[in-house]
Amino acid sequence: MTTPLTALELNELVAGLNKVARNLWWCWDQEAQDLFYKLSPRGWQNMFHNPVAVLREVSEYELRVHLQEPGFAEKVRAVLKDFNNYLNDKSTWAHKNAPKLHENPVAYFSAEFGFHESLPISAGGLGILAGDHAKSASDLGLGFVGVGLFYREGYFQQAIDSNNWQTEFYNPVDPHNIPLEPLLDSKGDRVICNVEIGMTSVDFQVWRVNVGRCPVYLLDTNLPQNEALYRDLTTRVYGGDSATRIMQEILLGIGGVRLLRKLGIAPSTFHMNEGHAAFLTLELIREKIALGKTAAEAQTLTKQECLFTTHTPVEAGHDRFTPDLMNYALQRYLTLLPLPFNDILGLGRVTPANAAEPFCMTVLALKLSRAANGVSELHGQVSRHMWQSLYPGVEESKVPIGHITNGIHLLGWMKGSVRQFWRAKITNNNNGESKMFRERFGADWASALNHADFWAKMTDPAFVSDEELWALRYKVRRELIEFARRKLMIQSQRVTPGDYIRFDQLLNPDALTIGFARRFATYKRAPLIFQQFENIVKLVRDQKRPVQFIFAGKAHPRDNDGKRFIQQIIHLSKHSELQGSLVFLENYDVHVARQMVAGCDIWLNNPRRPLEASGTSGMKASCHGCLGFSILDGWWREGYDGTNGFGISGDSHPDNVEEQDRVDSANLYQTLTEQIVPMFFNRDANGIPREWLTRVRRSMATLVPQFTTDRMVKEYTNKYYLTK
Numbered sequence: 001m002t003t004p005l006t007a008l009e010l011n012e013l014v015a016g017l018n019k020v021a022r023n024l025w026w027c028w029d030q031e032a033q034d035l036f037y038k039l040s041p042r043g044w045q046n047m048f049h050n051p052v053a054v055l056r057e058v059s060e061y062e063l064r065v066h067l068q069e070p071g072f073a074e075k076v077r078a079v080l081k082d083f084n085n086y087l088n089d090k091s092t093w094a095h096k097n098a099p100k101l102h103e104n105p106v107a108y109f110s111a112e113f114g115f116h117e118s119l120p121i122s123a124g125g126l127g128i129l130a131g132d133h134a135k136s137a138s139d140l141g142l143g144f145v146g147v148g149l150f151y152r153e154g155y156f157q158q159a160i161d162s163n164n165w166q167t168e169f170y171n172p173v174d175p176h177n178i179p180l181e182p183l184l185d186s187k188g189d190r191v192i193c194n195v196e197i198g199m200t201s202v203d204f205q206v207w208r209v210n211v212g213r214c215p216v217y218l219l220d221t222n223l224p225q226n227e228a229l230y231r232d233l234t235t236r237v238y239g240g241d242s243a244t245r246i247m248q249e250i251l252l253g254i255g256g257v258r259l260l261r262k263l264g265i266a267p268s269t270f271h272m273n274e275g276h277a278a279f280l281t282l283e284l285i286r287e288k289i290a291l292g293k294t295a296a297e298a299q300t301l302t303k304q305e306c307l308f309t310t311h312t313p314v315e316a317g318h319d320r321f322t323p324d325l326m327n328y329a330l331q332r333y334l335t336l337l338p339l340p341f342n343d344i345l346g347l348g349r350v351t352p353a354n355a356a357e358p359f360c361m362t363v364l365a366l367k368l369s370r371a372a373n374g375v376s377e378l379h380g381q382v383s384r385h386m387w388q389s390l391y392p393g394v395e396e397s398k399v400p401i402g403h404i405t406n407g408i409h410l411l412g413w414m415k416g417s418v419r420q421f422w423r424a425k426i427t428n429n430n431n432g433e434s435k436m437f438r439e440r441f442g443a444d445w446a447s448a449l450n451h452a453d454f455w456a457k458m459t460d461p462a463f464v465s466d467e468e469l470w471a472l473r474y475k476v477r478r479e480l481i482e483f484a485r486r487k488l489m490i491q492s493q494r495v496t497p498g499d500y501i502r503f504d505q506l507l508n509p510d511a512l513t514i515g516f517a518r519r520f521a522t523y524k525r526a527p528l529i530f531q532q533f534e535n536i537v538k539l540v541r542d543q544k545r546p547v548q549f550i551f552a553g554k555a556h557p558r559d560n561d562g563k564r565f566i567q568q569i570i571h572l573s574k575h576s577e578l579q580g581s582l583v584f585l586e587n588y589d590v591h592v593a594r595q596m597v598a599g600c601d602i603w604l605n606n607p608r609r610p611l612e613a614s615g616t617s618g619m620k621a622s623c624h625g626c627l628g629f630s631i632l633d634g635w636w637r638e639g640y641d642g643t644n645g646f647g648i649s650g651d652s653h654p655d656n657v658e659e660q661d662r663v664d665s666a667n668l669y670q671t672l673t674e675q676i677v678p679m680f681f682n683r684d685a686n687g688i689p690r691e692w693l694t695r696v697r698r699s700m701a702t703l704v705p706q707f708t709t710d711r712m713v714k715e716y717t718n719k720y721y722l723t724k
């Protein structure tokens, strides 16, 4: 019936697939992912859902044979059409609202970018936020370029040994096998730049990650012409000691500006995502002095170009370097920057003349930015308090640090099965509302998901019924449990080969499933809930109303206290009373996160307030029908309204941390037993928890549209990027 494709048509489709594979747009396009999945289902599963690796795995012959299957070629064509429409769309939000940024884009500097599990170059929330920022900048059509580092060994992979102790190992990634490409000049040669580090001039190459319409450039010093010390500089995320750290930061800040100049990019704003990139301010000052400005003028002009986002009130999160280390690492660079060394040190000190004060990257960033912000309302307040001493004579409430609350890239986080559910609601339904969304958003049904109007419909049982919603909850909970069982089987076989556990008896698809996954920084208090051990055992053993827990997370390699928390939780998971109802999943990453935020019923978060700054994992839960249960810290203090999830303790906290732990754990347990468990198991004759689902609906309607990077990037644009 159908005529075979011509060689020319085949070549086009092959080229198109290769182009799609190297653009992270597929991270938030289910149909594109399905193509690569179909080419090699096992390869897709085993190689971190990586289209570039799948295309390498599948031979050219095999690919061409697949493309001759009529149905498949059609699907490829449809995806290529969507992809090209996306890239060429001239009617985006930014075309209308921020056209001048196309000429002079925002340059967004971040030491980590978390895009996807196939690109493991992020340590946690900060990187995920940067990745989501870039994805939404692309969706909005914003003039935006990212600058980061390419870590060959990325962040560590976690394995738990037989003592329940976290061990770290590193998988070198082959840059040719992941979704990025070398940055080439017009002649097809690699772009090479250099930067002065220590006594040397260090060369670096660049990898370009295509994030939809936006490029993100990752700098990499792993070149044969560099000394070994510098070749290895970009091996690991936050690897090595403070000397490695400062040198990585010189590369990021100063090297990043050099790269942009080489590419002829003239940013209107340099946005520093956390203090790691703050050396870029020195390079901007140097450029201006070289053009004849005085040091004072150069600083004033630089300040007008820079924006700074601070991300944590935790002290260790603010890089501080001794004057000796500064002198060592910037030695050669300082010969180019005609400022007295003491003046430079002063830029990183609260009290410039205080020789005992180390150089702080946050202080440098604050002093040389036209605006600065924290990442939630409360974090804004906390930051104003924390840095008030930088603004003598200014009242705390007037300290110039504002806030923009974080968000998530909704489409990128939404699990496939849940996406299908919403898709069917829009495209296959015959009720009036569905029709309205179809008419309003046309073929691009997914864009409806970024609209508050769509989520407002969630409180309407005529649009989505309790029965459907509950069936969806069962589906994703089962998917999570099966994912967890498979993962636990692999984990246990490594630790104790031959020791077969009955994996079908691990976890219960009917149980109230409570998830906790994040970095195991001690302030996040992972084991807090087990302070009430006897009570938790009672909850877990209740046959009629069973509760279960799924934990995951990595501790920083040098954080033994965090590792002890992991050890404690795994130890408990082997306790006879909890076995099968408490599990720890190894190697938390974006993929594990997506399974967990979707499948759990409750997303638990109990940081020591106010150290959370924002937190984002809970935002990923709402669109899947998982309810937040959190301390009123970071975003939850703004998002929680008493009807759309559950709170722990109130909008204040004791200063004494032991007292705080006691109060919070008692409150947590009380809410869990008096509200959450009874509500979850309060079923009608058909087994539906109506009251629970009312909360789920409220959570979708109120939280999903608000806590997205779509909203966040628009806010950055209106409040900061366009107000130079």
Ligand SMILES: *Cc1c(COP(=O)(O)O)cnc(C)c1O
Pocket: 123, 124, 125, 126, 128, 517, 518, 519, 588, 589, 590, 593, 594, 614, 615, 616, 617, 618
């Ligand atoms: C979302 C996410 C985080 C951040 O979670 P928090 O709640 O902010 O701690 C960290 N790691 C991964 C892999 C994530 O997906």
